[in-house]
Amino acid sequence: MFDNMVKMGVKPDRTGPLLLLWSMHVASHSGLVQNPWKYRTGEKSSLYALLSSIYGAIGKWELVEKVRHLMDKRQVKKKQILFDLNENCGETFPGCDYRPTDRKNWMASLGPKDLHINNIVWPTTHNSATDRIGIPCISRPFAQCQTLSIYQQLALGTRVLDIRVNENNRVCHGILLTYNIDVVINDVKKFLFETTSEVIILQIRTEYGHRDPPEFEDYLEEKLSMYLIHQDDYVFGKTIAELLPKRIICVWKPRNSPQPKPGSPFWSAEYLKDNWIDTDLPSTKFDSNLKYLSDQAPVSSRYFFYRVENTVTAQPDNPVVCVRPVTGRIHGYARLFINRCFAEGCANRLQVFSTDFIGGDFVDACVGLTHARVHGEC
Structure with a gap:
């Protein structure tokens, strides 16, 4: 060879x-x-x-x-279930044609007084801080889920970040390490300083196989106290205008330390739920996402955020294990998923929508559906 x-x-x-x-x-x-x-x-x-x-x-x-x-x-066949579904069903849904003129300030553009927290479709990145993970061309392709920095993701329109840390305050994905958590915090603060009405959900959790960083809540509170929205069920029914100047819902998920309590500056893991499906088969993930989403209560009566991951994961029985070609099998079907949510009657449950390698079209799809909700189109 x-x-x-x-x-x-x-x-x-x-x-x-x-x-x-x-x-x-x-x-x-x-x-x-x-x-x-x-x-x-x-x-x-x-x-x-x-x-x-x-x-x-x-x-x-x-x-x-x-x-x-x-x-x-040689007529090697590829799985094209989602391709065929997309051809037959299309990508239309209420708000699908809406494109924000300023993705960096899309919440401000929709109107802070009209935008309720539980009505937002939150563009989310999976494994957000992996743009510089591992060693380029060697270990990075097996762990990198985003190519943009945290600041670039936020400026593009991302509003939920998924950050994993180890006991040394380093961001990580499994055993692979990248920069210190300070890099994430500084990017978040830079973005908030440059905007006025954008609210973000910052999920930070201790990565599997690692210990909690020492005194981490104290560190986060010192860095972000002026922005932190305290844990309170009433937040879900409030508008962005009612929460300002507070602008961060920080979900902290330690592995060994106690979970944040009600009234705390931090939100416990119970406030951001999902049903993780570990598969590299796009149609399996797509159908499972629809099923689990259908099992949820509508966003109007739910007091937690529910995340749907438009991603698939490399498996040990398949030789293709780099993130990009694997997750690429489902990456382009986000709009189809929203379309099928309406067809299945569960669009009023969609809230936190996550992807690898986020791009402008994914953001626009989420913002478009949010725009339709604000204007009573769905």
């Missing part, structure tokens, strides 16, 4: 050997190792996707295209 790669113009570099060894390990029982271009028809599409991921990682896009042509020639 190495000889074939060299013949095709792939020059060895620091990522090449690692990618080669990894690919040989996961594909050791397939003909791909001996000769990827003479592999028999009818094999799993995941192995072709593996080759495509390897070539893409080292910038050989002409080889990526060759793999894709080979897949078409």
